[in-house]
Amino acid sequence: MARTHVNCNTLFTGLEDTARQHQRLIIEDGVFTYVGPQDSAPAIGAGEEVIDTGEHFVMPGLVDVHTHLVFGNAKSEEDIDLHVSPEFRALRGLFFTQHVLAAGYTSVVVPGDAGQCSISVRNAINAGMFTGPRIAASSNVISNRQSLNDWFPSWVGTPEYFSGRLCATRDEQIAEIRRQAKDGVDLMKIAMDGPHFRPNGEHIAAFTEDETRFMVDEIHRLGKKVAVHAYGREAVLYAAKAGVDVIFHAFFMDDECIEAILKSGSHVAPTFTMLANNTEFAEPYEASTKSGYASMQRRVIEAGCRNLKKAFAAGVPFMTGSDSGFAITPYGEWHAREIEILVDWLGLSPAQALRAATSVSAKMMPATQRVGALEVGRRADFIRVDGSPLDNVAILQERQRICGVYLGGRRIEAQVPGYDPNRVSDFNTVKWSELHTRQRAVEMGKRTLSTLNRQ
Template identity: 85%
Template sequence: MPRTHVLCQQLFTGLEDNVRRDQTLVIEDGVLSYTGPAAEAPAQAPGDEVIDAGQHFVMPGLIDVHTHLVFGNAKSEEDIDLHVSPEFRALRGLFFTQHVLAAGYTSVVVPGDAGQCSISVRNAIDAGMFTGPHIAASSNVIANRQSLNDWFPSWVGTPEYFTGRLCATREAQIAEIRRQAKDGVDVIKIAMDGTHRRDNGEHIAAFTEDETRAMVDEVHRLGKKVAVHAYGREAVLYAARAGVDVIFHAFFLDEACIEAILESGSHLAPTFTMLANNVEFAEDYEASTRSGYAEMQRRVIDIGCRNLRRAHEAGVPFMTGSDSGFAITPYGEWHAREIEILVDWLGFTPAEALRAATSVSAKMLPASRRVGALEVGRQADFILVEGSPLDDVRILQERDRIRGVFLGGRRVESRVPGYDPNRVSDFNTVKWSELHTRARAMSLGKRSATGNPLQDM
């Protein structure tokens, strides 16, 4: 079988801090069979392909462990759950994989959607019907009363096609885990945060510690990974003690949580990107500022940065996720901002942040997906970057700097197809975003104090 030889003047393996010079990758049947000095590489044989990376920075394909692939760049929970069918969501998710891939992300974890949406996208790609990133698929988020994903009032309930699945009893929780395992998920997500708080402002976890441990034990018994949404200290603590694979956010964790994470081997994925975008772009959306939403996000960022810096300094392992799939975090646009945030906000070195986005995040993919690093035995997923992310990680956010995307050693011609949001993503029926009182009209300069128009209609 012909081999592929990739000539690398600068190679970052995803496993160490430094760049290796004058290296060669040899690929056989999509898998790396040699990574090392060019002078010691196996000789090229007739029929072998040679790829000269030139001056480009060669590194593993990036991994986002928090991409909601089928949410369609939603503006609201209603956009996610009500306006389009699960079948359309799956097809739309397949479409948006192209945007993700073009950004240099060759693997994504989908933490929660409806039914078999991301499962179907994964299966279509795995079957060779379409080209796309490796996907760790999931199904409905396991929710409890008053938790994240129990969005809608009790008279609406949680129909089958909703992203959340209400599991209010131990029996229901275990039954849902087994259903999802039967359907072929790779990851099961639990909504650990409750919406209620104690008098001191602390979030009350949506599940007890015993319930959490029982769910995590069952997920792991069935060979699947566990991701949890947890802002609050109590939810983080329960999740860590249960040994979940990754905790999203964890902004209000304390020293007890850090100790539990280090003991259990769990990982953190802060997903600051959505909060950062909400704060930065709220200036252009007055309703967000008036509602106090942007200011709340600023407070969470301030607290989260202080707490998560301590976690990093203590040696807690971090993964990278962007919460892509919402209007504030569209597909293919902001995935790599999380790498920049780890460096600028949490004190990571660029190499640490790149490892978090490659070899560490790869641990959330199934064991059969040997990705995330350029070493013998792993799949040959890599990207060519113009410039060095070790000098400036921000360049990974510039799509024109991603000069080549390779899956299994084969170059992927990345496409970013345009689309009409009103036909693909934006189906909400909201006609006004604020209350247009007379006082509001005056503040906008539409009326004088006497009520007379100030401009022609």
């Protein structure tokens, strides 16, 4: 098998604190067989390919552990669950893999969607039918009555095509877990809490500590990973004690939670990007602002920064997720903002944040997909960046700085044609956003007071 030799003036392995100079990568069968100084590299054979990366900064392809690949940049829960068939969601997801790739993200973890959507996208890519990022796929989010994904009233329930699956009893939980394992997920997501609070404002966990342990043990027994959504102290604590692989958010964790996480070896993916975008970009007329969601998130950010800083200082390992797939976090746009947030809000060094976004986040990928670092034995997924993210991590959000994306040593040109968002998503039937009284018509200058009085 012919080898490919990549000369790198500046190389960041994803495992260290600094970049190395004058390095060479050698790739065979899509895997690194040499990573080290050019001086001591094995000789280049006749006819073998040599890639010169010039002044580019070479680093591992980025990993986002929280991208909702099939949500279609949704504006509402109805957008996610009601208006689009699972088949269309999968096709749409396949389309948006290109936007993710073009942003330098060569691996994504998809935490929760209906049926076989992300599984199908993953299988089509793995079969070589399409070129796309490596995908860790999941199925429905395991939910309970107090969970995030049990969005709709109890009389609606959770039909099969919803992204959440109501599992209110142990029997239902275990049956759902075994169904998902059979269908070939890489991970399962449990919604450990949601918008349910005690009178003192504390989040209520949707599952008991016992139930959580029971589910996580069964998922691990079946060889799958577990991600959980948990804002509140109680949910974080139960998840950590049960030994889940990654906790999304963990904003209200306390010292007991931190201790439990350190003991179990769980990771935390703050996934602040969605909150940051929402508080900064949502306009006053948008439902997100009017409903108080944005101002609630502002308070969550304050508490979250405090607690997450403490956790990182105590040694809790961070991963990076963006919650891409919503209208406030469109695909390919904001994935790398999370890296900037880890530096600016939580005080990580650029190298720490880059490791979080590469080698640490890669731990959520299937064991067969060893990625996330430039290291012998790992798959040769890497990117070329114009400029050093070690000097300024924010440059990773500038598309023109991502000068080359390689999967298994092969350069990929992602296809990102323009598209009409109204034909891809946003099929809501909402027709009006305010109450059109006669008084309001006058205020808007559509009617005059005299026409009103005549009536």
